[in-house]
Amino acid sequence: xxxxxxxxxxxxxxxxxxxxxxxxxxxxxxxxxxxxxxxxxxxxxxxxxxxxxxxxxxxxxxxxxxxxxxxxxxxxxxxxxxxxxxxxxxxxxxxxxxxxxxxxxxxxxxxxxxxxxxxxxxxxxxxxxxxxxxxxxxxxxxxxxxxxxxxxxxxxxxxxxxxxxxx
Numbered sequence: 001x002x003x004x005x006x007x008x009x010x011x012x013x014x015x016x017x018x019x020x021x022x023x024x025x026x027x028x029x030x031x032x033x034x035x036x037x038x039x040x041x042x043x044x045x046x047x048x049x050x051x052x053x054x055x056x057x058x059x060x061x062x063x064x065x066x067x068x069x070x071x072x073x074x075x076x077x078x079x080x081x082x083x084x085x086x087x088x089x090x091x092x093x094x095x096x097x098x099x100x101x102x103x104x105x106x107x108x109x110x111x112x113x114x115x116x117x118x119x120x121x122x123x124x125x126x127x128x129x130x131x132x133x134x135x136x137x138x139x140x141x142x143x144x145x146x147x148x149x150x151x152x153x154x155x156x157x158x159x160x161x162x163x164x165x166x167x
Contacts, residue, residue: 004105008151011136017087101117107162110124133164138150
């Protein structure tokens with residue numbers, strides 16, 4: 001079976017976002033930046049305000065909690081924008097240009113062959129480690145740093161089903 005699809009910049013950015021959201025190390029890093037840094041900053045602000053400036057505790061409690069709450073609420077959107085910007089920067093440098101463009105995926109019992117403008121890749125079905133399906137793409141991991149991104153926007157139900165059950 002042969003499947004024709006196109007990978008756009010938006011698909012590459014979405015792949016990076018999905019990867020970072022599901023990576024254990026990135027998740028730990030994200031939680032520490034989202035909770036630990038504002039917590040430490042809020043405590044320092046509280047201590048400076050109450051001890052150093054000798055002002056009321058309730059005043060600095062409200063300010064510290066307000067800053068922590070604002071950071072906690074607005075950080076996910078900022079982090080999302082930062083990741084998207086970094087992915088676009090990777091693309092503009094040219095290191096991932098061969099991932100974009102029109103691709104043909106030929107699937108048989110033994111291997112998956114991907115052909116594109118600057119890419120010709122063959123992956124054995126037995127080498128596939130995991131397949132993750134999202135609402136707009138299917139990601140096939142066949143090594144630690146090697147993936148096949150298949151956007152589902154132009155695929156039929158049958159093609160989506162076949163790609164998602166390859167392993």
